[in-house]
Amino acid sequence: MLRSSARRVKKVSFLFLAFCIAFLLAMPLQVSAKPNKPPKPEPSKPGILSLSSIAYVTKEGRDSVTITVIRAGGDDGTVSVNYCNCSKTATAGEDFGHVWNTLVFGDGEKVKSFTIPIVNDTKKEGEEGFIVYLKDVTGGATLGLSLAYVSIFDND
Ligand SMILES: [Ca+2]
Ligand SMILES: [Ca+2]
Incomplete structure (x- = not known):
């Protein structure tokens, strides 16, 4: 048992x-x-960077012209774009200042701007202009409108 x-x-x-x-x-x-x-991340949308206008107008006697760059179609992550200007009928150093720099958009930032100095000369002259353009985007962003014409009206 x-x-x-x-x-x-x-x-x-x-x-x-x-x-x-x-x-x-x-x-x-x-x-x-x-x-x-890990959960699959949402597809990132760095956006499209464009100049706010194809044409800007300013005149002698104003210190500078402000150029705005807009980020549309997404604002994910940090992206950047280079900008610069070059002479057309207006001459760098005589009618406007040459600029060349980088705009950095932080995550979520949609609008940035930069200024270009305008020279108030004393010459009697007609309307003159120069080109401003964007290039070399980083961070996965793409370029939209990347070229614009800036007109300077004479005040003499
Ligand atoms: Ca001028
Ligand atoms: Ca002038």
Whole structure:
């Protein structure tokens, strides 16, 4: 009687032990079967950078003209664009100041601007102009309207 119950206890504890071992062995398998994959990120939209206008107008006697660059179609991450200007009928150094720099849009920023100095000369002259343009975008952004004409009206 005692012997058989002792045997039974042994059998039960053996089964329990076997169950525990099987459970412990299966655990890492269960963990590795479900790897913690990070959620797929939303596709990033760095946006399109464009000049706010194809033509700007200013006149002698104003210190500078402000050029605005707009970021549309997304504002994810930091992006940048280089800008510069060059002579057309107006001459750099005589009618306006040459500029060449980088605009940096931080994450979420949609509008940036820069200024170009205008020279107030004393020459009697007609309307003159120069070109301003954007180039070399970074951060995955693309270029929209990248070239504009700036007219300077004479005040002499
Ligand atoms: Ca001039
Ligand atoms: Ca003038």
